[in-house]
Amino acid sequence: MFASIGMVLSLILLMNISVKKVSAMDEGREYNLQGAFEHASKEFHVPVNILMSVAYNETRWEQHDGRPSTSGGYGVMHLTQVNQIPAKEAKGDGSQHTIKTTDQHLHTLDKAAKLLGVDANELKSDPEQNIRAGAALLADYEKQTFGKLSDKLADWYGAIVMYSESDNALTATGFADQVYATIQKGVENSNSDGQHLKITSVNVEPNKKTANSLHLEKPQETNVDAPKGLNSQFIPALYKQLSSDPGDYGNYDLANRPYDSLDIRYIVIHDIEGSYEAGINTFLQPSYVSAHYVIRSSDGQITEMVRPKDVAWQAGNWYINSHSIGIEHEGYAVEGASWYSEPMYQQSAKLVKYLAKEYNIPLDRQHILGHDNVPGLDIKHQRAMHWDPAAYWDWEHYFELLGAPFNSNGNTVDNTVDNHKNKQILTINPNFNNNRPTLTYKNQPLDPHPSNFVYLYTQPSFQAPLLNDPILHPTSFGTMEIQDWGDKAVSGQTFYQVDQDGDWTAIDYGGQKAWFYNPNGKNTTKGKGLVITPKKEMSSIPVYGSAYPEATAFQTIGDPVVSNNIIYTMPAGQKYIGTGPVKSDYYYAKLFNQPSTYHVVNGNDEYYQITYNHRIAFVKKSDVDILN
Numbered sequence: 312m313f314a315s316i317g318m319v320l321s322l323i324l325l326m327n328i329s330v331k332k333v334s335a336m337d338e339g340r341e342y343n344l345q346g347a348f349e350h351a352s353k354e355f356h357v358p359v360n361i362l363m364s365v366a367y368n369e370t371r372w373e374q375h376d377g378r379p380s381t382s383g384g385y386g387v388m389h390l391t392q393v394n395q396i397p398a399k400e401a402k403g404d405g406s407q408h409t410i411k412t413t414d415q416h417l418h419t420l421d422k423a424a425k426l427l428g429v430d431a432n433e434l435k436s437d438p439e440q441n442i443r444a445g446a447a448l449l450a451d452y453e454k455q456t457f458g459k460l461s462d463k464l465a466d467w468y469g470a471i472v473m474y475s476e477s478d479n480a481l482t483a484t485g486f487a488d489q490v491y492a493t494i495q496k497g498v499e500n501s502n503s504d505g506q507h508l509k510i511t512s513v514n515v516e517p518n519k520k521t522a523n524s525l526h527l528e529k530p531q532e533t534n535v536d537a538p539k540g541l542n543s544q545f546i547p548a549l550y551k552q553l554s555s556d557p558g559d560y561g562n563y564d565l566a567n568r569p570y571d572s573l574d575i576r577y578i579v580i581h582d583i584e585g586s587y588e589a590g591i592n593t594f595l596q597p598s599y600v601s602a603h604y605v606i607r608s609s610d611g612q613i614t615e616m617v618r619p620k621d622v623a624w625q626a627g628n629w630y631i632n633s634h635s636i637g638i639e640h641e642g643y644a645v646e647g648a649s650w651y652s653e654p655m656y657q658q659s660a661k662l663v664k665y666l667a668k669e670y671n672i673p674l675d676r677q678h679i680l681g682h683d684n685v686p687g688l689d690i691k692h693q694r695a696m697h698w699d700p701a702a703y704w705d706w707e708h709y710f711e712l713l714g715a716p717f718n719s720n721g722n723t724v725d726n727t728v729d730n731h732k733n734k735q736i737l738t739i740n741p742n743f744n745n746n747r748p749t750l751t752y753k754n755q756p757l758d759p760h761p762s763n764f765v766y767l768y769t770q771p772s773f774q775a776p777l778l779n780d781p782i783l784h785p786t787s788f789g790t791m792e793i794q795d796w797g798d799k800a801v802s803g804q805t806f807y808q809v810d811q812d813g814d815w816t817a818i819d820y821g822g823q824k825a826w827f828y829n830p831n832g833k834n835t836t837k838g839k840g841l842v843i844t845p846k847k848e849m850s851s852i853p854v855y856g857s858a859y860p861e862a863t864a865f866q867t868i869g870d871p872v873v874s875n876n877i878i879y880t881m882p883a884g885q886k887y888i889g890t891g892p893v894k895s896d897y898y899y900a901k902l903f904n905q906p907s908t909y910h911v912v913n914g915n916d917e918y919y920q921i922t923y924n925h926r927i928a929f930v931k932k933s934d935v936d937i938l939n
Contacts, residue, residue: 319760344372344387347439351446355452356460358413361467362446363510364493365474367668368486368609369586371649372502380643381584383417385435389586390420391476392431393748399775402599403688404629404873408559408928409713411596416476417596423448432870434821449474456504456521462495462664464513469521477592480527483812484519489609491517498648501780503646504760535615537604538665541658548594548601548623552903561905562601564622566633572897572911575670576620577635578663579626580652581682582699587641591616596747600624602637604662607652611658619666622898626685627696633898635680637668640700645752645793647703648760656705660712667713674715676706676803676928677840677890677920683796684804686856686926689876693782693856696926698794702750706802707743717803718836733809736888737818738838739800741765746834752781757793764799765834766791767825771815778825780924782878802829805838807886819885821924822854840888842938843919843930845881852934854879854923860895860914870912873897881930889921892932 348366353361366372369389379385383393394411415422423444424431449470453460456469468487476484497512530546537543553561568575583590587607594601594616601623605614617623617649625637638659642650663679672678681700688691710716718739747759748766767778769788777789780797784790789798800806801819810817814830830834845852859875866872875895881887895914902908917932 313555315833336656337608344438344502345508347442348508349440351439354443355446355450356447356463357449358462360464360494360510361471361490362442362449363508364490364498365449365506366445367493367498367500367510368440369589371500371644371646372506372508373643374438374441374502374504374602375643379435380589381583382585382589383653384418384585384589384923385436386441386444388441388448389416389589390423390434390441390444390448391745392420392435393417400562401627401632402629403624403627403632403692406598406599407556408553410553411662414596416478416592419448419476420444426451428674430433456524463518464515465518466521468517468519469523469525472525472527473590475592477595477835478528478589479545479546479591479595480529481581482588482595482937483525483527484522485612486709487517487522491515494549494611500649520575521664523885533611536619537665538661541613541661542610543615545615546591546595548616548906549597551597553597556904557905561599561624563599563617563624564621564898564900564903565906565909566622566898566900568622570620571669571909572913573622573633573896575634575636575666576672576893577631577678577680577681578666578672578843579631579635579637579682580659580700580704581625581637581639581684581697582642582644582647582701582704583639584643584815585641587612587614590639590641598744602639604636604638606638606640606655606659606662608641608652611654611656613658613662619670622900626682627692628685628688628856629898630688630859631680631685631756635897636670638662644701644703644774645757646697647701651700653706656709660709664713669893673890674710674713676805677711677922679710680799680927681706684926686800686928687878688856690878693926698796702764702793702799703760703762704763705743706763707740725843726917734837736805736838736840736842737808737816737835738805739765739802739834740836741800741802741834749791751791752793754792763802764773765827765829767798767800767820767827769823769826770828771812772860773828776827778819778823781923789830797821801827801925803882804925805888805924807842809886814847819887822879822882822885838888841890841919842886843889843921843935844886844938845883846934846936847883849934850883852930853877854881854921855918855929855931858893858895858916858918858920858929859897860912861916864895864896864912864914868912870899879928881923886938887921887923889919891919893916893920 423648426447452470452473471487475483477483500510501507534541602625640831683698768775783797806818816829878926895916897912918929
């Protein structure tokens with residue numbers, strides 16, 4: 312098949328004309344990515360190792376079914392098309408703004424479509440056309456930086472720097488350096504479509520002078536809030552007013568934590584849903600989103616972008632943002648097995664240990680959270696909260712690297728139900744490497760990979776329906792979709808055991824009785840924490856997504872009242888494991904670069920934090936009893 316296409320392409324090149332290819336996916340025929348790279352390499356005179364390494368470092372050769380990344384990139388070559396940037400509610404305080412963008416860095420898909428003379432939408436859905444488009448862009452950039460199309464691998468450094476679509480010298484050259492490091496090392500990998508691809512190792516030193524004409528912005532040398540000896544750098548995220556409205560700005564808020572009485576209590580682990588440089592670029596653009604740190608997959612390089620004292624817009628919950636540090640990791644949640652590397656785990660854990668010591672953050676799963684553990688502030692936002700880093704993040708290994716393993720007490724769980732001390736407190740801890748449950752994404756099966764969770768059922772049987780979260784599935788049962796967090800208990804989370812039936816253990820979870828397979832306690836270890844239950848005289852109590860103050864606290868100082876919305880109710884008799892109590896507070900920061908207007912609203916209400924389902928939540932101290 313590809314021999315005939317190659318002959319046609321050769322004729323086209325000789326005739327110096329351009330034609331529109333028919334999409335392999337549209338025709339329903341099989342496609343060959345390795346062949347597509349090779350043909351595009353010949354068509355546009357781009358060395359195949361350059362083309363494939365650029366794509367590998369952008370997407371791991373994943374097409375993503377024509378869906379964009381969070382930074383607006385499409386297809387194997389991650390071609391961008393971002394026409395407007397809405398506030399993504401990463402700030403989590405209800406701010407609503409939208410800006411239109413004509414930045415050429417966010418429109419490489421349109422640029423490539425023009426070079427090819429094809430419809431831009433075709434480049435989104437057809438992997439072969441997407442690769443041709445990426446090759447056309449690289450060839451165009453090579454002419455701009457080198458003056459002609461070179462046959463030498465070394466001479467494409469400047470073109471790759473341009474392909475990064477960053478004006479920042481550290482980001483742009485860092486991407487090019489990674490592309491060449493991949494070529495020097497070589498790589499073999501299969502993507503989720505079963506396409507097996509290979510870059511042959513070549514010993515090449517890039518000609519970095521080819522990037523001299525680009526006049527990249529060189530950030531000033533500055534200290535990094537990270538342990539000494541780590542490969543780290545500081546690139547400040549955008550902080551700018553984005554319209555005439557002083558409340559329309561991005562991408563973070565100034566603060567002085569913890570000296571302004573905002574203690575830093577959590578570290579939130581994210582994945583970027585994109586590449587390292589895409590994450591950095593997003594925080595450099597007017598995107599209404601940021602994180603304190605970004606970490607690269609290949610070697611664990613750390614880029615600090617927001618100082619820990621300031622509040623990054625990262626978790627979608629203003630209360631959590633106000634009290635947390637956010638760390639983004641290169642990769643896609645559904646492809647975590649390809650992205651979550653050992654260098655990334657090692658460097659990330661060293662950073663977290665440093666930050667935890669610096670800000671007195673406990674090293675447990677009540678305070679070291681995944682983005683998928685962060686609650687929404689109301690029912691609408693609870694339903695839409697992110698689910699990264701998801702099933703393939705190895706929490707067990709991560710906490711071993713942190714020096715706080717889940718089974719540090721060396722005890723196994725006593726599965727008998729009694730009231731002696733806290734034998735009924737369980738920490739979920741399946742063996743990550745051996746735990747390979749069936750998962751789907753968009754109703755398509757995923758290849759089995761080591762995973763960090765156990766499925767929860769309505770009865771002690773694999774034939775029983777999976778548990779339903781009333782917000783996610785109000786009229787149906789849970790699913791095996793990787794993004795369905797309502798029926799999955801994750802490594803390190805701690806719950807109260809309420810029953811045992813043979814190999815099955817039951818816990819209180821999200822207001823329900825949830826069963827999971829646990830023969831001889833193999834999927835749990837002994838846990839610890841406060842056992843929290845509704846007061847005996849109450850039939851149920853409210854469960855909140857934050858610990859905001861009571862209305863009078865706002866009214867006393869003349870601020871608009873921010874409501875603490877109920878997202879669930881906890882039935883009488885149920886028991887959850889938590890920490891606290893903490894005093895209620897709200898960080899008021901609404902205007903660009905006006906620190907004199909920023910302040911903390913302190914309330915009298917106190918809250919306990921609990922692990923209520925897949926996510927944490929909050930209950931009022933006045934509503935609960937503490938057992939034992």
